[in-house]
Amino acid sequence: MEEDFDASQGADLLSLALGRQPGASDLDDFIDFEVYFDGTAHAEAEGQVVPFLQAQLCEVFSLLLKDLDQYLWHRDRFILELCLEEEPHLAGHLRIGDGTEDEWFVVHLLQQLTFLRPDVACRVLDADGELLLIEAALAAPRWVSPSNAENRCWLRKGLLHLLPRPGAGEAPELGRKEGLARLRKAGEESVARGKMQKAIQQRLEGYPKRALELSRHVVRAVMPKKVARLLLALPQLISVILDHLPTPPSRELLRLRRDLPDHQSALHLDCEALGEDEDTVQIGVRFTRLQYARLVSLRCQVPQRFARKRWKSPKGVKEPSEKAMQLGAMLCAGLEAAYLQGTQSATAVLRWREVPDSLPWLSDPDFRKRMSPELLQSAHSRRAYAQQDNLGEHFREAFLRAYHDPALEAMNLEAHWRDRDDPEDWLQVSQEDLDQEMKVRQAEFDHFDQKRRPRSAAKEEKVAPEELQQEVAAMGSKIADLLKGSSSLDGMEAEKARGAAASTGPGSESGSETDSEGSAEGLDVLGMEEDPEEASDDEAEEGERMKDYFSELDDQLETILDGELAAESAEADTAAGKTGMPLSSRHVKVHDSDALELDMHAMEHVLASFCSEHQLEPGPASLLLGELGLAGGSGCLDDMD
Structure with missing residues (x-):
């Protein structure tokens, strides 16, 4: 237990270093998905793209609602809305936090949709890019890269489709409309090869059953009856609660309550606010496994009103577990903090239950024309409308309406009573299992x-x-022989030219004659067999020529860098009888005939002052020179480069 505690403390320190609150989810992780229909272009040409997409939205929910009702999302609830930008389609955006299982459940839903509707094509993106291509990266073609993958990977007819690579002279980027057009034209030809399909199918193996199991972990909790009914009717509120744990300080919550109007500030979710006819109840609260694991790892204090000594035990339960009491108090505290802070994104959770009695879109004759009689009267269509309606409403107003809903009073809490929690052995993962994975x-x-x-x-x-x-030995000998030769002013090109001449001259395989002495040996291409006296004279002449060349270069650089300053400085130094390097010069001559004398002690202090002024740290070059005994301890020679 002590090791587990130390490990959790280390995780908390890492979270703080990354700018996250203790126990907080990674809000940056998300998934975007887009649903396109083949008939959109025709509806757009008729000016009826909105009723067309509304009718498609109702049908999509009629196909997917069974799985959507059973699954519990880690953070945001599934939302599908109309998007009229560029190519009109249905679009969704979910924050998944640490719940990567959410994005794969979305992939499962879209795969099922494209299988049931052959005229539908879908794209899936997450914070890292093309989700499906990343999962199948080990089987993807080599030409696929982030620069050319956009709008090339699709789900259609229940399969993964990958459009061909960019052709010669074609831009690597592919537009959305162009990608859709190529996908519809290619048909079965764009289906990705078997290994890529297998990679996606392996990731979705056992779905939806496996995903539903991961999204269901029931634990007992003691809480007021009204809160219990609300959590049973809207289990997705658990994600809202976890987003507000740990709660802000009590003083901050009190300040938020004082700023609210009277009808909003009167709401309390603790046991002290219970009336005489109200009581607490013990129910089974549903979590995803990831939500519960995160809740267990939290170490936070709740406000005093939610303290254990003030939390009432439910009637009919002789000895409620300490865990159930603490868990109920923590959940109520988080829900009250969410209510006082009024998080805008939490409104979408409440929309899942507020289904209207009739479908408001029925007033549009174009919409009714595109709907089947069964869907017009179906509750699925009303749910499709409600899940995306008025998401901008303030959370506090929507929460009060749901909290005081008379329909909740008819809920039978005894049917949700439990005498034990779900097993938690899945929380413990052995080192052997991790190593095997x-x-x-x-x-x-x-x-x-x-x-x-x-x-x-x-x-x-x-x-x-x-x-x-x-x-390796032969290669080393060859390199050693090459290093013995002298370099040429003409560079490697001259060596190549002489080598080429040697290959076509006497003694080569293509030549028909040998040298003057009749020797069959090849020419001395590297010049290693020259006369020593001639070689020394040539080197001396070459050295003088190079010295003159560099001196002329120095004069030209001095004229360019110093200009008139050089002449004025030279006259002033001559009048004063000074010799040597002028301090006003920007150019230091290093190829004069006389050696350049430097005061190493003075230079060491100049460099140390420069490093201190610019706050430079010792680099690898200065450390290496220090090891060789050549650096004076200034530690900034390499930083001066």
């Missing part, structure tokens, strides 16, 4: 690297160690 994943990467390794590298692995040592 890592080995399986590593084997996949090794297999991928082995397939992508060049053939030459594969051959090198088969070379015996003795042969490899001999090859």
Whole structure:
């Protein structure tokens, strides 16, 4: 237990270093999904794209509502809205936090939709990019990259589709309309190869049953009856509660309450606010496994009104568990904090239950014309409308309406009573299980690297160690011989030219004659067999020529850098009888005939002053020179480069 506590403290420190509150989810993680219909262009040409998309939205919910009703989302609830930008379609955006299972449940829903509706194409993106391509990266073609993958990966007819690579002279980026047009035209030709399909199917293996199991963990909690009914009717409120735990300080909550109008500030969710005819009740509260694991890891204090000694035990329960009492108090505290803070995004949770008696879109004759009689009267269509209606309403007003809904009073709480919690053995993962999982994943990467390794590298692995040592020794000897030669002013091109001349001259394979002495040996291409006296004279002449060349360069640079300043400084130094390097010069001559004398002690202090002024730290060059005993401790020679 002590090791677990230390590990959790380390995780909390990491979260704080990343700018996150203790126990907070990563709000930056999200998933975007888009649903396109083949008939949109025709409806848009007729000026009826809005009723067309409204009718499609109702049908989509009629196909997916069963799974949507059963699944509990980690953060945001599933929302599908009309989007009329560029290519009109249905779009959704979910914050998933740490719940990566949410994005794969969305993929499952879209896969089912495209399988049931062959005229539908879907895209899925997350914070990292193309979700499906990332999952199937080990099986994707080599040409696929983030720069050319946009609008090339689609779900259609229940399968993954990948459009062909950009052609010669074609821009790598593909527009949305162009991508849709190519997808519809390609048909079965754009279906991704089997290994990519298999990678996606393996990730979705066991869905939706597996996802539903991960989204259901029931734990007992003691809370006021009204709050219990609300959580049973809207289990997605758990995500809102967890977003507001730990709660703000009591003084901050009191300030928020004072700023509210009377009809909003009167709401309290603690036991002290209970009337004489009200009581607490013990129910089973549903969490996702990830939500419950995060809640267990939280170490936070609730306001005094929610303290254990003030929390009432439910009637009919002799000895409620301490865990159920504390859990109920924590959930009520988080819900009250969410109500006082009025988080705008929480309104969407309440819309899932507020289904209207009739569908408001029925007033549009174009909409009615596109709907079947069954869907016109179906509750699915009303739910499709309600889930995206008036999401901008303030959370406090919507919460009060749901909290005081008379329909909640008819809920039978006894049917939700539980005498035990769900097993929690899944919270403990052994080190052996983790190691086994890592080995399986590593084997996949090794297999991928082995397939992508060049053939030459594969051959090198088969070379015996003795042969490899001999090859390295021969290469070292060859390099040593080359280093003995002198370099040329003309550079490597001259060596190549002489080598080419040698290959076509006497003594070469293409030549028909030998040298004057009849020797069959090749020419001395590197010039290693020249006469020593001639070589020394040539080197001396070459050195003088280079010195003159660099002196002329120095004069030109001094004229460019200093201009008239050089002449004035020279005259002033001559009049004063000074010799040596003028301090006013921007150019230091390093190729004069006389050696340049520097006061190393003075230069050390100048460099130290410069480093201190610019707050420079010792770099690798100064540290290396220090090891060799060549640096004076200034530690900034490499920073001056």
